[in-house]
Amino acid sequence: MDDERDYGALDAFLREAGRDGYLLHASADLADQYYLSGFDAPGPFVTLYTPERTALLVSGLEYGRATNEARADVVRRYADYDYHALVAEHGREEASRRVLAAFLDEFGATDVATNERFPLGVADDLRERGVAVTADRDDVVGDARAVKTETEIEHVRSAQQANEAAMAAAEDLLAEADVVDGVLLYRDDPLTAERVKEEIEVTLLRHGCSLDETIVACGADAAEPHNRGRGPLRVNEPVVIDIFPREKASKYHADMTRTFVKGEPTEAAREFYDVTERAFEAAFDALEPGATGADVHAAVCDVYEDAGYPTLRSDPDTETGFIHSTGHGVGLDVHEGPRLSEGADEALEPGHVVTIEPGLYDSAVGGVRIEDIAVVTEDGYEDLTDYPVEFVVE
Incomplete structure (x- = not known):
């Protein structure tokens, strides 16, 4: 992580709200995504920020760059969760949903905050799988970026x-x-x-x-x-x-x-x-x-x-x-x-x-x-x- 940056307010927000982490699902064009991940990718990827670590979930195409360039403690790729077998059995969309759920489960994230631009479809699917997804209406990451x-x-x-x-x-x-x-x-x-x-x-x-x-x-x-x-x-x-x-x-x-x-x-x-x-x-x-x-x-x-x-x-x-x-x-x-x-x-x-x-x-x-x-x-x-x-x- 960038040692200059102060994530204290974000950590306090997560603790006080009882959230396991801050979840983003977007390309680096979303400023919050780039700020927390430090990774510049043109397509959507996943960042899970917790006070203990920042974890990324990226495609195999981006795995090498993310490992070398991202401001993250852990980088996972879809293949780490048997993505190709899941695609063969369930199709790409359902496989992607299952991989995301497995990624969150690995890091114990069952209750997450996110910014107000988080994809509705992804949020709905996570909720159906028992993950609480709550919009951060106070824009805590935006305040940190300021x-x-x-x-x-x-x-x-x-x-x-x-x-x-x-x-x-x-x-x-x-x-x-x-x-x-x-x-x-x-x-x-x-x-x-x-x-x-x-x-x-x-x-x-x-x-x-x-x-x-x-x-x-x-x-x-x-x-x-x-x-x-x-x-x-x-x-x-x-x-x-x-x-x-x-x-x-x-x-x-x-x-x-x-x-x-x-x-x-x-x-x-x-x-x-x-x-x-x-x-x-x-x-x-x-x-x-x-x-x-x-x-x-x-x-x-x-x-x-x-x-x-x-x-x-x-x-x-x-x-x-x-x-x-x-x-x-x-x-x-x-x-x-x-x-x-x-x-x-x-x-x-x-x-x-x-x-x-x-x-x-x-x-x-x-x-x-x-x-x-x-x-x-x-x-x-x-x-x-x-x-x-x-x-x-x-």
């Missing part, structure tokens, strides 16, 4: 360095674009959101990272916080670029947003940006151990509301202004705990890696968002982002 070790923080830092290279590549395209009759041209072709995304993705690949999608949204598109953006980018209009890559080797994410204008922003857009920069700074002023996510979010809302802009705190029905939370945790998932939002009343701890991303949105103006990623420390925070906050691209 407090990052030094190694995990370095993984995020590495992903963020790649992110910054990609953001620089995107900004360079805007800087090098020519303005011809109010249109942005790059090497005589219209500069589009699609072209900028391509540059971002290629740059990330060269730095060992990947992403499924990113945001390059201009003008009214940018007024919708999760609009991915499309088509030509326009002069004098805000362009929101939000990049959230995953490092391939570690599987940890980063997250960063900048908003750029090529040309001259409108007075309203400039005001959006200036107020958002003040909100951004206020959030960092409030970020420290012992503060809550709600405290940080409130600091941002105060700046916006004092400047006359609506927030969801002042108007829960507003569709303009500050219409999302201040931030979220980042790690194996790009969105995980802790939350920086209204109602997030748990204290922030050293090791929490979070985004700070205030923004203002109005289709008549466009959208503006600024986002850094930071880690809470014993005496405050460390901003893991080293990229300038600038609005106008020269």
